[in-house]
Amino acid sequence: MSRAGATALRGEGLTRTFRSAAGEVHACVEVDLDARPGELVVVTGPSGAGKTTLLNLLGTLDRPDAGRVWVGETEVTALDEDALAEIRRRDLGFVFQSFGLIPVLSAAENVELPLRIARTDPAERDARVAEALRLVGLADHAAQRPAELSGGQQQRVGIARAIVAEPRVLIADEPTAQLDSRTAAAVMDLIVDLVHTRGIAAVVATHDPILRARADRVAELHDGRLIAADAAEPASDAAAAQPAEPAAPTQPAEPAAEGRLRRDRRR
Ligand SMILES: Nc1ncnc2c1ncn2[C@@H]1O[C@H](COP(=O)(O)OP(=O)(O)O)[C@@H](O)[C@H]1O
Numbered sequence: 001m002s003r004a005g006a007t008a009l010r011g012e013g014l015t016r017t018f019r020s021a022a023g024e025v026h027a028c029v030e031v032d033l034d035a036r037p038g039e040l041v042v043v044t045g046p047s048g049a050g051k052t053t054l055l056n057l058l059g060t061l062d063r064p065d066a067g068r069v070w071v072g073e074t075e076v077t078a079l080d081e082d083a084l085a086e087i088r089r090r091d092l093g094f095v096f097q098s099f100g101l102i103p104v105l106s107a108a109e110n111v112e113l114p115l116r117i118a119r120t121d122p123a124e125r126d127a128r129v130a131e132a133l134r135l136v137g138l139a140d141h142a143a144q145r146p147a148e149l150s151g152g153q154q155q156r157v158g159i160a161r162a163i164v165a166e167p168r169v170l171i172a173d174e175p176t177a178q179l180d181s182r183t184a185a186a187v188m189d190l191i192v193d194l195v196h197t198r199g200i201a202a203v204v205a206t207h208d209p210i211l212r213a214r215a216d217r218v219a220e221l222h223d224g225r226l227i228a229a230d231a232a233e234p235a236s237d238a239a240a241a242q243p244a245e246p247a248a249p250t251q252p253a254e255p256a257a258e259g260r261l262r263r264d265r266r267r
Pocket residue numbers: 018019020025026027045046047048049050051052053054
């Protein structure tokens with residue numbers, strides 16, 4: 001396990017079987033997956049392949065029947081619910097397909113929620129919310145409610161909320177599935193930028209083949225099994241320090257925000 005120290009998130013031998021009247025579903029079978037700081041790992045495969053199940057196991061939202069999960073140095077498999085809640089709050093950020101915003105709250109208030117839960121000092125909360133909204137290109141939309149924002153903007157709020165507490169890992173389950181292809185590409189570019197510039201490890205499930213081009217690594221699931229784990233570049237230890245350049249960007253759906261973020265990229 002020479003890479004153990006370098007991984008932000010790691011699953012080993014993850015196995016999850018669902019039992020129903022119809023029989024057993026092997027949603028996850030002995031899957032190994034890790035993500036290092038600054039690395040975007042895309043989990044792909046057809047509907048029903050086990051992507052959501054795997055992300056739930058890695059994100060401590062579900063427990064494996066067999067196998068183990070580490071978040072940073074901490075093995076979380078045997079922790080109780082309180083300890084898991086603390087790990088999720090401190091180390092993990094989640095982005096959902098359906099955005100998961102609270103309709104009556106403004107963009108800024110939605111982004112602020114994780115900090116309220118963590119009882120962050122109010123002055124620091126305001127600064128962090130402003131910074132997170134700036135990073136996703138929505139500084140000028142802080143007061144708007146979700147219904148007053150486009151789908152792409154709503155998902156940017158979702159991403160700002162996921163990163164506002166500075167997690168080491170971002171977990172996103174089909175974050176662009178409800179967006180048109182141009183907006184989807186722009187949102188994916190944003191995720192890539194955040195991962196590479198802020199050193200977050202990201203595991204993103206998608207079955208959109210276009211999004212695979214943005215990945216540092218692609219893990220392909222079929223019937224709960226990992227059938228391929230391709231590197232977009234050689235899977236060396238330099239991968240985290242030298243992230244692959246993203247594929248040529250498609251035309252951004254929200255040009256101002258995209259341009260600002262691309263120029264923020266370091267190196
Ligand atoms: N809570 C559950 N109970 C029973 N079966 C489930 C449950 N969650 C997922 N499954 C089954 O596990 C398989 C993998 O599902 P899922 O992880 O949602 O796949 P994906 O996200 O790739 O579409 C599917 O056959 C699905 O029906």
